[in-house]
C-alpha cells in the first residue's frame with residue numbers, strides 16, 4: 001500500500017523530510033511505502049540545494065491538503081496562519097496531520113485536538129519539541145504510568161548554541177546568532193528563540209502531555225537570553241556555574257482552594273539559569289537539548305540529543321508519519337478508532353501558581369559604593385526578609401560602566417520564597433550605597 005504525503009513547506013525541515021523519503025534504502029521498510037505527492041512553497045523560483053520534481057511544487061497550500069492523493073498532511077511551514085487553518089482543513093477532510101509547529105500547537109492545540117478527536121484522526125507533534133529527541137511519545141506512552149513531578153531542561157537549540165559558543169570562545173552574540181540562522185536552527189523570526197518564546201511554546205506542550213491539561217500559554221513567565229550580560233556569564237563561571245536557558249514545569253504541593261489531583265497547580269517558566277558546572281545539564285552544549293523528567297515511580301529520566309536542524313527534526317517528523325502509516329497498514333487503510341495514548345487528549349484542568357508563592361535559588365548582581373558596612377547592610381536586608389544567603393562576593397566595578405558605583409556585589413541565595421526575595425530586593429534598592437540591582441537570575 002502506498003501512502004501519499006502532502007508537504008506544506010520545503011525549508012530546513014521540509015527539505016530534510018523530502019530527503020529521507022527520497023532515500024528509503026536501509027531505513028524501516030515502511031519508509032519505502034511513503035510517496036511525496038505534493039509540496040507547497042511560498043516561492044517557486046527560490047533556489048534550493050535539492051528539490052523534489054518541479055511538477056510536485058505549488059504555491060497553493062490548500063491544493064496540497066485537498067489533493068485526493070495526499071493521505072497524510074505534513075505541516076512544516078511555520079507561523080500561526082495559514083498553518084492553523086490548513087491543519088484544521090486537513091482534519092476536516094479526515095486526513096491525519098504531522099506538524100513540527102510548536103507555535104501553533106502551544107496556542108491552538110486544544111482547538112486542533114478537539115477537531116482531530118471529533119474526526120477520529122491523529123495530529124502528531126514529535127518534532128515540535130527537542131528536534132530529533134524522542135520526548136513527546138515517551139511522555140504520552142512510555143512514562144504514562146507515572147505521576148510526573150517535574151519536567152525541566154534545555155529545549156531551545158539556538159540559544160544553547162549561542163550560550164555555549166559565548167562561554168567557550170568569548171564569541172560575540174550577534175555573530176553566533178547569525179551562524180545559528182545559517183545552520184537552520186533559528187526560527188524565521190529569531191526573536192522567538194532569544195526572547196524565550198520558542199522555549200515557552202515547547203514547555204507549554206510538554207506540560208500538557210506530562211500533566212494532562214493545558215496552561216494558558218500567554219501566562220507562562222518567560223525571560224530570554226537577549227538581556228543577558230556577558231559579565232554575568234563570566235561571574236557565573238568564576239563561581240562554578242554555567243548559564244543555560246532552562247524551561248521548567250513543576251507540580252506544586254497541593255495548596256490553595258482549587259489544587260487537587262484533579263486540578264493540579266503548576267509552576268511553569270522559562271529563564272536563563274545558573275547551573276552548577278557539575279550538573280548533567282551543564283555539559284549540554286551547542287545545538288543539543290536535554291530534558292529531565294522526574295516521575296513517581298520511575299525517578300529521573302534524561303533525554304538528550306540534537307534539538308534543531310534539518311536532519312534531526314526530519315527524523316522526528318518521519319517517525320510520526322511512520323506511526324500513522326503503520327496504523328493505516330494494520331487497519332487496511334481505515335485508521336481504525338483512535339488510540340487514546342497516541343492521540344493524547346487532555347484529561348484534567350491545570351492552573352499556574354502565582355509567582356510570589358514559588359521558591360528559587362537566586363543570583364543577584366548589585367552595583368554599589370565600595371565602603372565599610374555595605375555588605376553588612378545588604379545581608380541585613382536579606383536576613384530580615386527571611387532570605388538566607390549562600391555566598392556573597394565583591395568584584396571591582398569596571399571603569400566603562402559609568403555611574404557612581406565602584407563595586408559589584410554578587411549574592412547567591414539559598415532556595416527562598418519569591419515574595420521574600422522581592423521584598424529584600426526592594427529594601428536593598430532603597431539603600432543609599434546601592435546604585436542598582438544590575439542583574440537577577442535563577443540558580444539551580
Ligand code: NDP
Nearest residue numbers: 009010011012013041042043076077078100101308309313
Ligand atoms: P523555513 O523557514 O526554513 O521553511 C518554511 C517553508 O515553508 C519554506 O519552504 C517556505 O517556502 C514555506 N512556506 C512558508 N509560508 C508558506 C505559505 N504561506 N505558503 C506556502 N509555503 C510556505 O522553516 P523551518 O523548516 O526551519 O521550520 C518549519 C517549522 O518547523 C516551523 O514551525 C519551525 O518552528 C519548526 N521546527 C523547526 C526546526 C528547525 O531546526 N529549523 C526544528 C523543530 C521545529 P519558501 O521555501 O518558498 O520560502
Ligand code: HSE
Nearest residue numbers: 156157158185187308
Ligand atoms: N528554533 C528552534 C530551536 C528550532 O533553536 O530550538 C527547534 O525547535
